[in-house]
Amino acid sequence: MKYKLKNNDALSPLLWRGWGRLFMTLAALGLLTLFLFPMWRITLIAPQYPQGVTMHIWINKIGGESKSTIQNINILNHYVGMKYIEPDAIPELKYFPYIIVGMVVLGLGAAFSNRRQLFLAWGILMVLLAAAGIYDFYLWEYDYGHSLSATAPIKIPGASFQPPLIGSKLILNFTAISMPHISGYLAGLSIFLAFAAWWLKSKFDKKHEKTAAANTAAHRLSTIA
Amino acid sequence: MKSHHGILPFICFLLAVTGLFFLTSCGNEGATNQGSQGALGNDAASQVYVAPGEYDEFYAFMSGGFSGQISVYGLPSGRQFKVIPVFSVDPEKGYGFNEETKPMLNTSHGFVPWDDAHHPELSQTKGETDGRWIFINGNNTPRIARIDLTTFETAEIIEIPNSGGNHSSPFTTENTEYVVAGTRFGVPYPQSDVAINSYAENFKGMLTYVKIGKEGEMDIAFQVLLPAFDYDLAHSGKGNSHGWTFFTTYNTEEKNSLLEVSASQNDKDFIAAVNWKKAEEYLAQGKFKEVPANYAHNVYNEKTHSATSTMMKTVKVLTPADCPGLVYFLPTPKSPHGVDVDPTGEYIIGNGKLSADLTVHSFTKMIAAIEAGSFETTIAGIPVLKFDEVVAGVVKDAGLGPLHTEFDANGNAYTSFFITSEVVKWRVGTWEVLDKAATFYSIGHLMIPGGDSKKPQGKYLVALNKITKDRYLPTGPELCHAAQLYDISGDKMKLLLDFPTIGEPHYAQGISADRITPNVKKFYAIEENEHPFKALGEKDTRVERQGNTVHIYMTSIRSHFAPDNIEGVKVGDKVYIHLTNLEQDWDVPHGLAVMGANTAELLVMPGQTETMLWEPTAEGVYPFYCTDFCSALHQEMQGYIRVSPQSSSIALKWSLGEEEPVQ
Numbered sequence: 001m002k003y004k005l006k007n008n009d010a011l012s013p014l015l016w017r018g019w020g021r022l023f024m025t026l027a028a029l030g031l032l033t034l035f036l037f038p039m040w041r042i043t044l045i046a047p048q049y050p051q052g053v054t055m056h057i058w059i060n061k062i063g064g065e066s067k068s069t070i071q072n073i074n075i076l077n078h079y080v081g082m083k084y085i086e087p088d089a090i091p092e093l094k095y096f097p098y099i100i101v102g103m104v105v106l107g108l109g110a111a112f113s114n115r116r117q118l119f120l121a122w123g124i125l126m127v128l129l130a131a132a133g134i135y136d137f138y139l140w141e142y143d144y145g146h147s148l149s150a151t152a153p154i155k156i157p158g159a160s161f162q163p164p165l166i167g168s169k170l171i172l173n174f175t176a177i178s179m180p181h182i183s184g185y186l187a188g189l190s191i192f193l194a195f196a197a198w199w200l201k202s203k204f205d206k207k208h209e210k211t212a213a214a215n216t217a218a219h220r221l222s223t224i225a
Numbered sequence: 226m227k228s229h230h231g232i233l234p235f236i237c238f239l240l241a242v243t244g245l246f247f248l249t250s251c252g253n254e255g256a257t258n259q260g261s262q263g264a265l266g267n268d269a270a271s272q273v274y275v276a277p278g279e280y281d282e283f284y285a286f287m288s289g290g291f292s293g294q295i296s297v298y299g300l301p302s303g304r305q306f307k308v309i310p311v312f313s314v315d316p317e318k319g320y321g322f323n324e325e326t327k328p329m330l331n332t333s334h335g336f337v338p339w340d341d342a343h344h345p346e347l348s349q350t351k352g353e354t355d356g357r358w359i360f361i362n363g364n365n366t367p368r369i370a371r372i373d374l375t376t377f378e379t380a381e382i383i384e385i386p387n388s389g390g391n392h393s394s395p396f397t398t399e400n401t402e403y404v405v406a407g408t409r410f411g412v413p414y415p416q417s418d419v420a421i422n423s424y425a426e427n428f429k430g431m432l433t434y435v436k437i438g439k440e441g442e443m444d445i446a447f448q449v450l451l452p453a454f455d456y457d458l459a460h461s462g463k464g465n466s467h468g469w470t471f472f473t474t475y476n477t478e479e480k481n482s483l484l485e486v487s488a489s490q491n492d493k494d495f496i497a498a499v500n501w502k503k504a505e506e507y508l509a510q511g512k513f514k515e516v517p518a519n520y521a522h523n524v525y526n527e528k529t530h531s532a533t534s535t536m537m538k539t540v541k542v543l544t545p546a547d548c549p550g551l552v553y554f555l556p557t558p559k560s561p562h563g564v565d566v567d568p569t570g571e572y573i574i575g576n577g578k579l580s581a582d583l584t585v586h587s588f589t590k591m592i593a594a595i596e597a598g599s600f601e602t603t604i605a606g607i608p609v610l611k612f613d614e615v616v617a618g619v620v621k622d623a624g625l626g627p628l629h630t631e632f633d634a635n636g637n638a639y640t641s642f643f644i645t646s647e648v649v650k651w652r653v654g655t656w657e658v659l660d661k662a663a664t665f666y667s668i669g670h671l672m673i674p675g676g677d678s679k680k681p682q683g684k685y686l687v688a689l690n691k692i693t694k695d696r697y698l699p700t701g702p703e704l705c706h707a708a709q710l711y712d713i714s715g716d717k718m719k720l721l722l723d724f725p726t727i728g729e730p731h732y733a734q735g736i737s738a739d740r741i742t743p744n745v746k747k748f749y750a751i752e753e754n755e756h757p758f759k760a761l762g763e764k765d766t767r768v769e770r771q772g773n774t775v776h777i778y779m780t781s782i783r784s785h786f787a788p789d790n791i792e793g794v795k796v797g798d799k800v801y802i803h804l805t806n807l808e809q810d811w812d813v814p815h816g817l818a819v820m821g822a823n824t825a826e827l828l829v830m831p832g833q834t835e836t837m838l839w840e841p842t843a844e845g846v847y848p849f850y851c852t853d854f855c856s857a858l859h860q861e862m863q864g865y866i867r868v869s870p871q872s873s874s875i876a877l878k879w880s881l882g883e884e885e886p887v888q
Contacts, residue, residue: 067750068809075783075808079857153858 017208020201021114024122027193028107030186031100034059037182040137042163044073044174055085056181057137060097062087080172081152082144082161092136099129107194116201123194130191138165269721272712275302280742283674283735285687286345286359287708289313290729293340295361295372300674300685300735301710303724311370311379312340312363316825320379323827324801324836325756326525331534332366332384333519341365343392344458344732348437352399352463352568352679356740358441360395360404367391369404371441375746376527383443384520386540387414387431393459395435399467399679403446403501406433407472411453411479415516424481428453431542432472434501442524447508447541449499449552452605453479455488456497458563458629463679464570466588468502471573475560488560489579493612495554496564496575498591507548513541528755530833546606553595554604556612557584563629563670567638567653568679572617576627576640583627583640585656587617618656623649628669629732631676631686633713639676639686641668648688648711650718662718664709667691673713674735682737684714685721689730696723706730747811749832756834758803763787768879775800775877781815781829782807783856785881786849789864793877796844796870802827805834816852819866826852841868 038056045052053072054065062085064070074084087093103126110118145162148155156172163169163176170176180188275281281299289296293313297306314321314330321330321338330336340363347354358380359372367385372378385391390409397404407430413419414429430453436446454474462469477494480487507513518540525532545552559577561584566573573586594615600608626644633639637659640649646667650660668690673683688709697705705725712719751761760766760778766787769776775798780787786804794800806815808831817827822839829835841847851862869875 066809072810075810075856078783153861 015204020197021111023193023197024111024119027190028104030190031104033183033186039184041181043177046174060093079154081149116198119198126191273301273722285735287726287730287733288342288345289727291341292728293342296727303722314338319825319827322825325531328532328534329523331521337366345734346395346397347734348401354736362391362394369395375744380525382523385433386518386520393456393472396459398461399463401437403434407456425479430454450542450544460566462570466570470499471564472497473561473564493556493558496557498553503551513543515539516542530756552607554609555615565630568632574630581622583620585618586615591615620651620656623658631673632681634681641671660717664688670732672733686711686713751832759834760805768877773798777802779804780807784858784862786864787881788879791879792867793875794868800839802837804829806831814853818852819849820847844868844870
């Protein structure tokens, strides 16, 4: 067999029985970085904003590079009649933190149980949550971009001011760039770690089972003999 | 035939002469152009070219002379960035017109809207320019101002008592322990109604030391009472000579009329050397006299965005006769104007303005002469040192009318010569003249970035000229004053650029931009606003009446004022419009102008509150609007105040949009 290794020597450090649990623990704790760093950023760039205006989206708040970023974005948005971004009016910022804390607890529970099925289940649940979160983000962007005031000073028929979900887009005189930010990447890493934990644990379990089976067989053989 | 033969050579000769004439005249023209426009062949243009969007390497701060202000330029481009209002009102910025800055111009004579600003001086640490503050003297009503270089705004002004004409000022010590002020006029001490021709008997000359605190705050530490000479310029010692300040004098004849003749008779005047460390000892020993005085100390508070003016009532005076070792006179030929100390602190250059020579004193020799106690004479208890014992050298026949000297980092000195209109480069120590460059025309001061500090930075020299004549497109009888930029990185000075300045640029200071730009403030944090009449949001806006005083708490944000419809104001009211700019971004000031207001506009920076006092004299509806193009909807940024007759019973009412009260 092509991938068969001699006595599994090279793979054996990878199959230390504790790797799966360690990775799962890191995956769960990694989500806490969502409370330390922004997970997403939207940067608006125009000639008169050479450094850009960067809004930061956290799991529990919306901020920016400076205290006044939201005010400055709202001032820009009001010309075309976009709604003011008022973090207090976004319920997700209130309940998402609980979901994240719940996922941390579940992840630690999975690590404690050290069962690969739970690692996998946690990883899949996280993917579903992330997908739901990104879809929710899209809906908010759609709403901000399309629900325009009827009394907007500047009206451009047919125009939408929806920022891109990810990547860059030209909106009037601004280039809007939407990208994950520090804790967004770290949450992605958490998901990866959960799947890695599952994979490592699976490898270990299979090897363990094989060894156990071999031992049993040997035992039987010896008994027979 | 004969005549024919005779005439042909004659015509040839005529043609040849005419041709020669054309040739030479063209040649002359070429030479003139080259001489006056600099070595364009050597690509001067690219040396001063700062591409669009690029930054200059140096800031230059030029005195605005009789404009009373400081102007900020970039070098090498010569582009002007800002005029900082200091001693004169500035309607463009509302300085001296809004309620917050009026106290900045308060003096013992009341509100003075103008002064004559001469010598900007950057603060220093260890003898190097540090970019914290720049000081400048007000010459006419004696004052010193401090400008904060995080905001480029005047932060403090202190009046100098017992002085008339604060010319030898401010000239810092090497760690900005003090800035100094020396009176250019002898004045009666104390100021009193005496006959002018009792000058020699009643008049005195006062030198003042202003202590600079950690945050830059100014306080008159002491004054030194001297004979009524005219104290012209100053510079403090550095290195070994740290602890001393040198002041030039003229009119040691002590005359009070036709000074151009009467004050030019003595072959030598003096450089007064003041040992301020000794003065500190005498102060500590209580050897001062605390005398009554009356002078204004005006401080602008960046949190309240308001200035306060406090009248100070006494000043400590030291008298040299009671304080041996405090002051010495160094005889210096021919009414020395500038006194400049080389970067090592050893050489004290007296620029004898009525002479062809420069006299250089040695600090070491001065100390030796003091220790030897060999004095020529004593004037009012002040020992006069022997000229031959203090002089280190003479720069001979360099030009006519030396005024000021600055230094580069390589041991060279550069002296301006007013009468011969040139800059002369010479070697410190050997006193040999190395190079001369013409200026256009009549140079006064000259400036090398850091050129009066221990660490000159300069590869450039700026000549600050008094006369421009034909250098620019004419603008009627009044012509611009101007600066000229020279490259001094090579052996020969090279003229690069002419650029006009505001007022008359006396002295200037230069500093590499990286010592200032990291600390420049972009806007004022609104949460730190402590103005008593602030409105920190539209919900705080309101109108209040106390008798016939009306306070309007107004805000501005792109692109409206809140409130923008106000009723209930009456003829004869004193209406204070307190405008808080709610913006929190760089470069979004809002202005405010009210039709018919007998004052200037407000120009309010983000996070700031400023107040306009408006006293409407006739009923009607008065428009107001934003004066600083702030946004796409700037032109819509406007409102109305209704003014009713005094007898009217109309109630105060204010609103923004929808005709609903804001409350």
